[in-house]
Amino acid sequence: MVTTSEAEALERHPELADLCPMPDIAKLIGGKWKLIILQILIFKGTKRFNELRRMIPGVTQTMLTNQLRALESDGLITRKVYAEVPPKVEYTATQRALDLEEMFHAMHNWWLKADG
Amino acid sequence: MVTTSEAEALERHPELADLCPMPDIAKLIGGKWKLIILQILIFKGTKRFNELRRMIPGVTQTMLTNQLRALESDGLITRKVYAEVPPKVEYTATQRALDLEEMFHAMHNWWLKADG
DNA sequence: GGATATAGTATTGAAATTGATACTATTGGA
DNA sequence: TCCAATAGTATCAATTTCAATACTATATCC
Numbered sequence: 001m002v003t004t005s006e007a008e009a010l011e012r013h014p015e016l017a018d019l020c021p022m023p024d025i026a027k028l029i030g031g032k033w034k035l036i037i038l039q040i041l042i043f044k045g046t047k048r049f050n051e052l053r054r055m056i057p058g059v060t061q062t063m064l065t066n067q068l069r070a071l072e073s074d075g076l077i078t079r080k081v082y083a084e085v086p087p088k089v090e091y092t093a094t095q096r097a098l099d100l101e102e103m104f105h106a107m108h109n110w111w112l113k114a115d116g
Numbered sequence: 117m118v119t120t121s122e123a124e125a126l127e128r129h130p131e132l133a134d135l136c137p138m139p140d141i142a143k144l145i146g147g148k149w150k151l152i153i154l155q156i157l158i159f160k161g162t163k164r165f166n167e168l169r170r171m172i173p174g175v176t177q178t179m180l181t182n183q184l185r186a187l188e189s190d191g192l193i194t195r196k197v198y199a200e201v202p203p204k205v206e207y208t209a210t211q212r213a214l215d216l217e218e219m220f221h222a223m224h225n226w227w228l229k230a231d232g
Numbered sequence: 233g234g235a236t237a238t239a240g241t242a243t244t245g246a247a248a249t250t251g252a253t254a255c256t257a258t259t260g261g262a
Numbered sequence: 263t264c265c266a267a268t269a270g271t272a273t274c275a276a277t278t279t280c281a282a283t284a285c286t287a288t289a290t291c292c
Contacts, residue, residue, distance in 0.1 A: 002252085006173040013171050019159060020227040022152040030146065032280075036138040043135060049239055055129050057122040060281055065240065085288045086238030099229060103222035110215055111136040119281095148250075165269055176251055181270065201258045202268035 028074050029100070033059055033067045041077060041093040042101055049089050071097075144190050145216070149175055149183045157193060157209040158217055165205050187213075 010016060029035055036056055041047060047055070053064055068091060071077045076097040082088040126132060145151060152172055157163060163171070169180055184207060187193045192213040198204040 003174050003176055004170050004172065009171055009173045015160060016156070016171060019155050020224045022155055023148070025223060025227060026148065026151060030148075032139070032142065032146075035142060039135050039138055040132070044131060050237085053239095054120050055125055055132060056120070057125045058119050060119055061240075062242095062282085063280065066280090081239090084238090086236095086290090087240070087287085089239060096230065099226055103219060103226055106219035106222045107141060108136045110219055111141060113215060114212065166267085169269095177270075178252085178272095179250065182250090197269090200268090202260090202266095203257090203270070205269060 028076070031067065033063060034071060037064075037067060037071065038076065038093065038097055038100060039104060041091060042097055042104065046090050046092040049091070052091065144192070147183065149179055150187060153180075153183055153187065154192065154209065154213055154216060155220060157207060158213055158220065162206050162208040165207070168207065 029038065033056070037052065040052065040055055049064070049068075052068075053059060053061065056064070068077065068079065072079050076094055078092050078094055080090045080092070082090070145154065149172065153168065156168065156171055160171075165180070165184075168184075169175060169177065172180070184193065184195065188195050192210055194208050194210055196206045196208070198206070
């Protein structure tokens with residue numbers, strides 16, 4: 001590997017220390033589906049599994065389950081299972097996720113600025 | 117495929133229309149390296165290729181080239197080649213990228229809020 | 233009775249992303 | 263004279279992500 005380690009990078013470029021760690025952030029909210037899931041749960045409130053599935057174009061059951069589980073284990077959403085038949089499971093954004101609202105607004109404004 | 121099309125999603129959930137299209141945004145700034153490249157060029161100014169390489173831990177030459185080209189073709193950075201030997205190429209954030217500053221700030225605040 | 237809806241899991245396979253390695257050219261310095 | 267530095271490209275391999283399919287259980291509706 002012909003790359004730089006994080007220690008080397010910081011040693012040679014101490015001015016980078018004030019930048020927040022993008023790779024860590026990307027692990028939490030990166031990927032094809034996490035942002036759109038969060039966006040819906042943050043701005044449109046609690047949703048059931050199949051509601052989300054129908055709201056997100058192109059997502060498969062498998063991927064939706066995977067991503068929801070990942071978001072749950074990162075503390076961004078909660079999962080509430082009702083002991084009913086047919087099954088009922090609700091997903092809700094945690095406070096940590098709600099704190100992302102500002103970022104989503106900034107993104108939204110940025111998008112509008114170019115897209116009209 | 118057992119998924120929903122975008123038309124169906126919007127027909128059944130018209131309230132989704134005010135949310136900006138995350139998949140489109142992800143295409144521009146998603147992926148493992150684009151955010152960190154933009155962060156550096158936006159907040160630390162113009163950089164040469166090898167400067168970036170040394171500032172970004174773990175990135176390979178191949179990937180850095182790929183991502184820079186993609187960012188360039190999306191209008192987020194400019195590439196200036198100097199007719200010198202050894203070669204000198206400088207990368208600079210465009211205004212479109214500089215407009216992302218607000219989003220980066222929001223992200224930064226969000227990160228600090230939890231990480232201390 | 234049979235279809236439908238729910239929220240999944242498990243398995244397999246395909247596709248996209250990412251990484252490693254070797255190679256290019258030329259100049260300046262030891 | 264030989265080596266390092268620059269900014270790449272080309273090729274192939276590995277990894278990660280993503281998708282398709284089939285399967286589960288039970289209650290309600292027609």
